[in-house]
Every structure is written in structure tokens, then in C-alpha cells.
Amino acid sequence: MSGGTNGGARGNLPPLALHVPEPKFRPGDEVDYSHLEIPPAGAQARPDEQCAAAETQALCFDLVRVLGEDHRAIGPWDPKLDADTLRRMLRTMALTRAFDDRMYRGQRQGKTSFYMKCTGEEATSVAPAMALASDDMVFPSYRQQGILISRGYPIVEMINQIYSNRADKLKGRQLPIMYSAREASFFTISGNLATQYPQAVGWAMASAIKGDTRIAATWIGEGSTAEGDFHSAMTFATVYNAPVIFNVVNNQWAISSFSGFAGAERTTFAARAIGYGMAGLRVDGNDPLAVYAATKWAADRARSNAGPTLIEHFTYRAEGHSTSDDPGQYRSAHEREEWPLGDPINRLKQHLIVIGEWSEDQHAAMDRELMEQVKAATKEAEKNGILGHGLHHPFHTMFEDVFEELPWHLKEQSEQAIHERRVKWPEWKEA
Amino acid sequence: MTYEESPVSLAEASTRRLNMIEAINDALDIMMERDPNVVVMGEDVGYFGGVFRATAGLQKKHGKTRVFDTPISECGIIGVAVGMGAYGLRPVPEIQFADYIYPGLDQLVSEAARLRYRSAGEFIAPMTVRSPFGGGIFGGQTHSQSPEALFTHVSGIKTVIPSTPHDAKGLLIAAIEDNDPVIFFEPKRIYNGPFNGYYDKPVEPWAKHADSAVPEGYYSIPLGKARIVRPGNAFTVLAYGTMVHVAAAVCAEKGVDAEIIDLRTLVPLDIETVEKSVEKTGKCLIVHEATRTCGFGAELSALVQERCFYHLEAPIERVTGFDTPYPHSLEWAYFPGPVRIGEAIDRLMKA
Numbered sequence: 001m002s003g004g005t006n007g008g009a010r011g012n013l014p015p016l017a018l019h020v021p022e023p024k025f026r027p028g029d030e031v032d033y034s035h036l037e038i039p040p041a042g043a044q045a046r047p048d049e050q051c052a053a054a055e056t057q058a059l060c061f062d063l064v065r066v067l068g069e070d071h072r073a074i075g076p077w078d079p080k081l082d083a084d085t086l087r088r089m090l091r092t093m094a095l096t097r098a099f100d101d102r103m104y105r106g107q108r109q110g111k112t113s114f115y116m117k118c119t120g121e122e123a124t125s126v127a128p129a130m131a132l133a134s135d136d137m138v139f140p141s142y143r144q145q146g147i148l149i150s151r152g153y154p155i156v157e158m159i160n161q162i163y164s165n166r167a168d169k170l171k172g173r174q175l176p177i178m179y180s181a182r183e184a185s186f187f188t189i190s191g192n193l194a195t196q197y198p199q200a201v202g203w204a205m206a207s208a209i210k211g212d213t214r215i216a217a218t219w220i221g222e223g224s225t226a227e228g229d230f231h232s233a234m235t236f237a238t239v240y241n242a243p244v245i246f247n248v249v250n251n252q253w254a255i256s257s258f259s260g261f262a263g264a265e266r267t268t269f270a271a272r273a274i275g276y277g278m279a280g281l282r283v284d285g286n287d288p289l290a291v292y293a294a295t296k297w298a299a300d301r302a303r304s305n306a307g308p309t310l311i312e313h314f315t316y317r318a319e320g321h322s323t324s325d326d327p328g329q330y331r332s333a334h335e336r337e338e339w340p341l342g343d344p345i346n347r348l349k350q351h352l353i354v355i356g357e358w359s360e361d362q363h364a365a366m367d368r369e370l371m372e373q374v375k376a377a378t379k380e381a382e383k384n385g386i387l388g389h390g391l392h393h394p395f396h397t398m399f400e401d402v403f404e405e406l407p408w409h410l411k412e413q414s415e416q417a418i419h420e421r422r423v424k425w426p427e428w429k430e431a
Numbered sequence: 432m433t434y435e436e437s438p439v440s441l442a443e444a445s446t447r448r449l450n451m452i453e454a455i456n457d458a459l460d461i462m463m464e465r466d467p468n469v470v471v472m473g474e475d476v477g478y479f480g481g482v483f484r485a486t487a488g489l490q491k492k493h494g495k496t497r498v499f500d501t502p503i504s505e506c507g508i509i510g511v512a513v514g515m516g517a518y519g520l521r522p523v524p525e526i527q528f529a530d531y532i533y534p535g536l537d538q539l540v541s542e543a544a545r546l547r548y549r550s551a552g553e554f555i556a557p558m559t560v561r562s563p564f565g566g567g568i569f570g571g572q573t574h575s576q577s578p579e580a581l582f583t584h585v586s587g588i589k590t591v592i593p594s595t596p597h598d599a600k601g602l603l604i605a606a607i608e609d610n611d612p613v614i615f616f617e618p619k620r621i622y623n624g625p626f627n628g629y630y631d632k633p634v635e636p637w638a639k640h641a642d643s644a645v646p647e648g649y650y651s652i653p654l655g656k657a658r659i660v661r662p663g664n665a666f667t668v669l670a671y672g673t674m675v676h677v678a679a680a681v682c683a684e685k686g687v688d689a690e691i692i693d694l695r696t697l698v699p700l701d702i703e704t705v706e707k708s709v710e711k712t713g714k715c716l717i718v719h720e721a722t723r724t725c726g727f728g729a730e731l732s733a734l735v736q737e738r739c740f741y742h743l744e745a746p747i748e749r750v751t752g753f754d755t756p757y758p759h760s761l762e763w764a765y766f767p768g769p770v771r772i773g774e775a776i777d778r779l780m781k782a
Contacts, residue, residue: 020495026478113569113759164760172760175571191573192531193503226502228534256479257500330479387569392760402755409724413753420770 021260025332033340041068041287042075049297050306053279060270060280063314066289071350077293079131083357089130089288090348090358091366093122096146097345098370099155102378103162107176107323111386112162114176118143120318120336123288123344124249125219126150131295132217132245137207139187139200139218142177143249151184155377164392165385171393171400194220194227197246201236204244204302215302217245217295222262222269222312223254234276234310243302245295246310248272249285251317256330270312278308285315286341288348314341395421444646450637451622454596454645455485455561458603459523461649463493466521469607471498473508473525473561482527483563483622505535512558513542522558523607529564529616530576543612544587559606559613564592565673565720566757567620567630567766575757577672577721582614583698583730589613589654590697594621594675595642598695601652609654618672628677628768657701659708663690666714666745666779669705669731671695674718674767681772687780689716697727705731706738713744714779720767723751745782748775 025031044064047055066073073080081089100117107115118125125146132138138147148158157169161179164172170180180188187203190196200218207214220230225248237244248269252259262269273280279301283294291313298309316339320327352358385391399406399414406414421428449457462469471486471493477500480487490498501508505526512522526532532539543556566575582590591606591613593599599617606613620626624634625642637643660675665688670678675693682689690708694700709715715735717728728749735747750767758765 018496020477020499022495114571168760173572173756173758175573175759178571191571192533223503226504226507228504228506254474254503255482256475257503261500261502263502324482387760395761395764398755398758398761398764399753410754413723413755416771417753417764420768420774421764423770423774 021258021265023258023260023331025335027328027330027332029332029334031332031334031338033338036340038340039063039065041065042078044075044077046076046297049300050304051279053273053277053307056279056281057274060274060282061268063282063284064290064294065284065287066293067287067347067351071347071354073289073351077290079289079293079296081289081292083352083355085130086348086352087358089126089292090345090352091370092126092130092150093146093288093345093348094366095370095373096122096126096149098367098374099145099149099158102374103159104323106162106378111382112164112176113387114323115162116142116177116322117319118145120339120343121249121251121285121315122146123291124247124285124313124315127288127291128217128245128247128295131292132299133214135185136214136299137185137187137200137203137216139196139203139216140189141193141196141219141221141224141249142189142191143221144219145177145179148179148181148184148186151186153181153184153186155374156380159378159381160384163381163384163386165381165387166391166393167381167384168393171397193224194229196220197229197233198236200244201233201240201242204237204242204308205240208240208243213303215243215245215299217247219247219249221254222248222250222252222259222264223257225269225272226262234272234278237308238276238278241305241307243305244308245298245302246308248310248312249315250312251315253317253321253327253331255321255325258331268312270310273310278310280310280312282312282314284341285313286344286347288344289351316341444648444650446644446646448638448643449596449600449645450624450643451593451596451599451617452483452485454600455603455617456487456489457645458600458607459486459489460492462604462607463489463497465649468519468521469497469523470515470520471523471525472501472512474501474503474527476500476525481525483619485561485617486525505531505533506538509535509538509543509560512560513538513546513556516556516558517546517554521607524558524560526560526562528574529562529578530573532560532562532578539582539588539612540585544585547611548587555610556612557610559603559609559615561603561615561617563619563622564616565618565620566762567626567673569759569762570757571759572756575762577719577752579614579616579697580721580725580727583727587612589699590616591654591695592616592618592672592697593695594618594672594693595625595640596637596645597642598652598658598693600645601650602654602695604649605651605654608651613654616672620673621676625676626673627680628766628772629680630763630766630768652695654696655699655701657695657704658693659704660691660693661689663688664712665689666716666776667692667705667708667712668716668718669694670718671697672720674720677768678716678718678772681769681776684769685773685776687776689776700734702734702738705735709735709739710742713742714782715739715743716748716750716772716775716779718750718767718772720752722754723749724754726751745779748779750775
């Protein structure tokens with residue numbers, strides 16, 4: 001056998017031991033989050049947007065927070081948004097949640113094959129989308145439906161995509177929720193992890209090459225920061241001082257693997273920025289105002305050619321990874337209840353109530369209205385079919401867009417596919 | 432440790448009915464017990480036991496330093512497996528979906544595959560990379576691919592694809608014992624039952640299939656040996672994985688006397704069994720789910736033509752997936768199902 005001597009301690013040296021991370025809580029365990037350091041809101045300094053990257057180092061280990069225990073906004077990071085903007089933010093997050101709930105149910109009812117909710121993480125997509133310009137280009141991962149909803153993308157179109165029906169603009173090709181919406185400056189979602197990170201840098205570099213004013217922003221889960229793409233992106237972004245914002249949504253869980261398997265036992269994800277010489281911010285991801293303020297800071301920095309920023313959104317994945325997952329198998333159900341940073345929608349709601357701009361009644365009415373809105377959109381989309389019920393795109397569309405033009409072999413295969421359908425259903429006519 | 436023990440007689444072993452997942456789990460368990468150098472790692476394989484449950488219970492039984500979760504980095508997973516192999520371990524990394532293997536390609540293609548060659552045997556990469564592959568589960572383009580030809584094209588990598596619980600266990604044990612890097616693609620569509628391509632009919636569980644009778648304990652099926660699923664004289668079918676069951680079902684429906692060969696190992700290929708069969712039948716149907724152009728069927732077709740030309744009585748038929756990404760809603764229009772296979776059979780029978 002090749003390799004070194006196999007096993008056994010030598011001399012008086014202690015035997016080496018492999019460390020394998022283990023989360024604090026497993027199914028059935030009581031949950032105690034007292035080990036988490038949650039600093040008070042308002043206590044974090046806010047450096048100038050054009051500061052040297054090194055000046056943000058302390059913020060990579062802190063937690064930028066705006067909404068305090070008393071539900072009031074406090075400190076230098078308070079974005080001081082007017083009440084209308086705050087209500088719009090609340091409404092967008094609530095719509096995102098209502099949409100998720102309905103789509104999840106639809107999957108369970110067999111209307112589609114797959115769905116992924118972003119419950120508890122709504123602030124990490126809605127607030128950044130509101131802080132960015134509407135034509136700043138976003139390169140999302142798979143849990144940023146809040147961006148599309150925030151940008152006013154029609155939810156009927158989203159449902160058509162989820163149902164893979166004949167009105168699906170992506171022609172039924174992609175797994176549900178892998179949206180693409182160029183008109184919303186929303187890049188096509190891959191399904192492979194972390195690939196969007198260097199792509200966002202490339203878009204930002206191109207914008208800089210052309211002397212444009214638009215910047216790029218991208219999202220990733222903490223688990224996927226382990227992929228090489230993440231590190232390539234960080235290197236390129238700092239080498240070229242690219243106008244890009246890197247969001248790491250640290251929701252604690254990558255399917256069944258807790259954040260320790262991406263390195264969280266040793267340092268924060270925001271601190272990844274330090275080694276690259278990049279600005280970094282660690283933010284309470286369930287505090288929509290803090291997320292908004294951090295994004296605004298990073299966007300202003302990028303837009304003034306002061307460089308990229310890495311933002312870690314410290315949050316919690318309140319639901320399973322997807323409809324294919326069962327989190328009850330690997331984590332304690334009490335984690336969600338005990339999560340010390342609360343729920344982003346509830347926190348913003350309480351804030352609006354405390355400042356006299358909202359009420360429980362108004363909130364309940366809004367929830368009912370949003371539920372009806374989603375229900376109506378669902379009904380509308382269902383006219384175009386649900387997955388597996390025949391109302392899909394014509395067979396020949398399967399062969400389009402592989403290349404710009406159809407080569408001979410795909411033309412032959414397209415004819416074969418249509419021929420096979422006629423054999424199976426002789427009465428069928430291609431629409 | 433040597434693996435040149437006398438072959439176990441399977442005829443005498445008692446059997447259990449297992450599905451494919453259980454058979455794979457059993458193989459891993461047995462190898463971890465037999466060989467302390469075997470380690471299992473991958474995304475979600477530890478406490479959770481894998482997203483398809485293939486490693487369920489292994490961490491509890493064999494400990495956290497032999498069965499563990501990894502960061503989400505396929506490059507890292509394969510790369511550390513190369514290093515572990517250099518030390519003398521026998522790593523069995525899991526890549527959660529074959530579609531996710533690409534970030535690990537450099538470590539596989541440039542490193543694992545060539546370690547023995549470039550070090551003149553000083554270092555080897557005795558790893559078995561397990562990965563679910565293939566479509567039929569509405570997984571869209573990132574959970575459905577069949578990239579076996581990318582690996583058969585690389586010198587220095589063995590590629591193994593089982594089609595039954597019985598074979599999955601024996602082949603996985605042989606792959607783990609093998610001193611070369613092995614890609615072990617598991618057809619996820621048949622994890623729970625031998626899907627036969629008739630997607631609009633109910634799927635039978637493995638329990639009703641003869642090849643779910645899996646012998647207890649250790650046994651191995653040598654790599655590079657095909658299995659004649661059904662002897663026949665009308666034509667030869669070359670298939671592997673899910674398509675073995677699909678081809679067999681279509682042949683049965685048509686009542687044709689086909690000789691169906693499950694290749695089991697693509698590299699090294701059991702060319703002897705292939706040649707012997709085609710020389711007997713004079714006709715050959717090749718079936719795979721992967722895209723057509725430069726698929727493994729192209730290699731098979733070339734080999735049959737080169738070696739059996741004077742025995743051929745009809746052009747070789749090749750039935751495959753189409754040359755598009757795997758679509759979501761049109762999955763069954765993409766899948767090389769009974770209609771596509773049936774028409775190829777008709778052409779062969781008429782020739």
C-alpha cells in the first residue's frame with residue numbers, strides 16, 4: 001500500500017484527533033441560545049461608506065442592529081425610513097410569506113414537484129431589494145423570492161413557473177422557483193450552488209468597464225461559502241475593486257448540516273472579508289431596518305468606487321430546506337421558537353405599532369387581503385395548467401435555446417419527440 | 432489488508448429482501464466493519480444519513496470520525512479523498528447528486544485518475560465516489576443528469592452502475608476494495624423500485640423483484656463483468672442502470688426473444704460478453720438515458736462495429752436521451768421510454 005505508515009502513535013507524542021463539528025441541539029433537545037452573543041441595538045458604530053476596508057473589521061464580529069427590545073429604532077444605523085416606506089416593506093415581506101404558504105400547500109396537493117420557502121428570512125431579500133436601485137443587477141440563490149416580489153414582478157408569472165405550465169416564461173424547463181426575470185434585473189437561478197457569486201463580480205466588472213452607474217448584488221447560503229466559487233468571487237472582487245455586494249444568508253442550516261460545517265465554529269462569515277481586504281458587515285438578519293441600512297451602506301460604497309462589501313445576515317431557516325426535506329430528523333423543533341432574534345415580520349409590525357403608524361387590526365386586514373391576492377393569482381395561473389396535467393409547452397420547445405439555431409441533430413430529435421407523442425396519443429395535435 | 436480471499440459461495444447464503452438504498456447501506460456497513468480504513472463522507476451523510484438515506488445509521492454505528500458530514504465543496508470532498516487515499520485510507524465520498532460533481536472534476540480527472548500513473552505506483556487513489564444519477568423524478572436540469580460518459584472518457588477512472596439491489600451491494604463492495612478510483616453512479620429512479628419506463632402505470636416495489644433477494648454478509652461482484660439478464664437470440668440489448676428494466680419491459684411487451692445484457696461496469700467493459708452475444712444474435716440495440724452525442728452508446732456502437740462487423744445483420748440501434756438539458760415539465764418526452772425503444776426494436780426485427 002502506498003502512502004505513509006498507517007496508524008499508531010509514535011514515541012511519546014499524543015495521538016492526533018479528528019474534530020467533527022456537532023450542532024448544540026438535536027431532535028427532542030431543549031434549546032438554549034444563551035451562548036449566542038446578541039449585542040444591544042444601536043450600539044454598533046457606523047463608519048463612513050468610503051472608509052478603508054480595515055475599519056469595518058470590528059463590525060465583522062459584531063451584529064448591526066437597529067430595532068431594540070422596545071421595538072424602537074435606535075443608533076447610527078437607523079435608516080430613518082418614512083412610515084409609508086416601512087409599511088411597504090412590511091407588506092412585501094407579508095406577501096412573500098403568504099405566497100410561500102400557498103405554494104407550499106400547492107406542492108403538497110400535487111400541483112407541482114417542488115417548493116422552497118424563505119420563512120423567517122424575508123428581511124434578507126426584501127430589505128436589500130428596497131435599498132438597491134431597481135435596475136441594480138441581482139444574482140440570487142434559491143431563497144430570494146422576496147426580491148422579485150419587492151420589485152413588483154407579477155406573482156402570477158412566478159406561479160406559472162412553479163407549475164411549469166404553458167404560460168411559464170421559462171417554458172417548463174426549470175425546477176420550480178428557479179426563476180429568471182431579466183426585466184426585473186434578476187439573473188437566472190442555477191440550482192448548482194455558489195455559481196452566481198463570481199458571475200455577479202463579472203457583471204459588476206463589466207459595469208465598471210463601461211462606466212455605468214449600476215452595481216451588482218448576489219446572495220448565497222452560509223453552507224455554500226465552502227464552494228470554491230465563493231472564494232474565487234472574493235478574490236476577483238477585491239483585485240478589481242468591483243462594485244458588488246456579497247450577501248451571505250447565514251440561516252444556520254444547510255439541509256441537515258449546521259453552519260459549523262461551513263466554518264462557523266471558528267469565526268463569522270462576515271470575517272471571511274478580512275482575509276481578502278474587503279469591507280465586511282455582520283447584520284441581524286431578522287431586523288429589516290438593519291438589513292436595509294447595511295445594504296444601503298454597501299451600495300453607496302460600491303457606487304462611489306470604494307469597493308465591494310460582504311454582508312453576513314445572521315438569521316434562522318424556520319422551515320425545512322425544501323418540500324423534499326424533513327428537518328424533524330436532524331434538529332430540535334424548539335430552535336425556531338427559541339430563536340433569540342425573533343421574526344422579521346413581527347418585529348417590523350411591532351415597530352410600526354409602537355411609533356403609532358400601524359395596528360393589529362390593520363395587520364390582520366392586510367394579511368387577509370394578501371391571502372386573497374395570492375389565492376386569486378393562483379386561480380389565474382391554474383388556468384394555464386399545473387404540472388403533469390397536459391397544459392405544458394409544445395414538445396418542440398424542448399429543443400429550442402440549446403443553441404441559438406437548431407442544428408440538424410436537434411431538428412431530427414425534435415421530430416422524433418413529436419412523432420413519439422403521436423404514437424402514444426394518436427388523437428393528439430401539437431398546439 | 433488483502434482482498435484476495437476465497438470467493439464466498441452465494442448459493443448457500445441466506446437472503447433478505449432489500450431495496451437499492453438498503454443494499455447500498457448494507458454494503459457500506461459491511462465494508463466499514465471489515466476494513467478500518469474505509470471512511471464515508473459527504474454532504475448530509477453523517478447524522479442525517481444522506482438525503483436518500485443511503486448512509487442511515489452508519490455514523491451511529493461506526494463513529495463520527497469514520498462517517499461524517501462535509502462542507503458543501505465537491506472540490507474539497509474529492510480533494511481530501513485523494514489525500515486520505517495517499518495516507519492509506521479507503522474513502523467512500525458521496526456527491527449528493529451527479530449534477531453537483533463538476534466542482535470536483537479537476538481533483539478527479541487531473542489528480543485521482545492519474546496519481547498511480549504519474550507517481551509510477553508510489554501513490555494511488557483507492558476511492559469510490561458514490562453519486563445518485565439519472566432522471567425520472569422531476570428533478571429538472573440540476574438533479575437529473577447522467578454524466579457517465581465524462582468519466583468513461585478519462586483514463587484511470589473506473590465507472591460502475593448497478594441496476595438491482597443484489598448487484599448494487601456486490602458491486603459497491605468490489606468498488607471499495609478496488610485500488611483504483613471508481614465512480615459509482617446509483618440510478619436514483621430505481622432506488623425504491625425497478626421502474627420500467629411506463630410512467631403512467633404504478634411502480635412495483637423491489638420486494639416483488641427477484642433481484643431484491645440480497646445475500647446476507649459479505650460478497651462481491653467483480654468489476655468488468657456484465658450480467659446476462661435474459662438470454663435470447665433475436666438481438667442483443669446493451670444497457671445499464673434504470674434502462675435495463677425499461678428495455679426488458681419493452682422486449683417483454685413486444686414478445687421478442689432479446690438477449691439483454693446489463694453491462695454493470697462501463698470501464699473496464701466486459702467486451703467478451705458483448706462480442707459473444709452480438710456474434711450469436713447478429714443485431715444490437717444500445718440504450719442509455721444520457722444525451723446521445725458522445726454518450727457511452729457511441730463507444731459501444733464503435734466497438735461492436737469494429738469487432739462484430741461480419742456478424743451484423745442490421746445497423747446498430749442506439750436509443751438515448753435527447754441532446755438537451757433535462758427538462759422539467761417535459762421529462763417523459765425526454766426520457767428514452769417504451770415508444771422510442773419499441774420503434775428501434777421494430778426496425779431491428781424487420782431488418
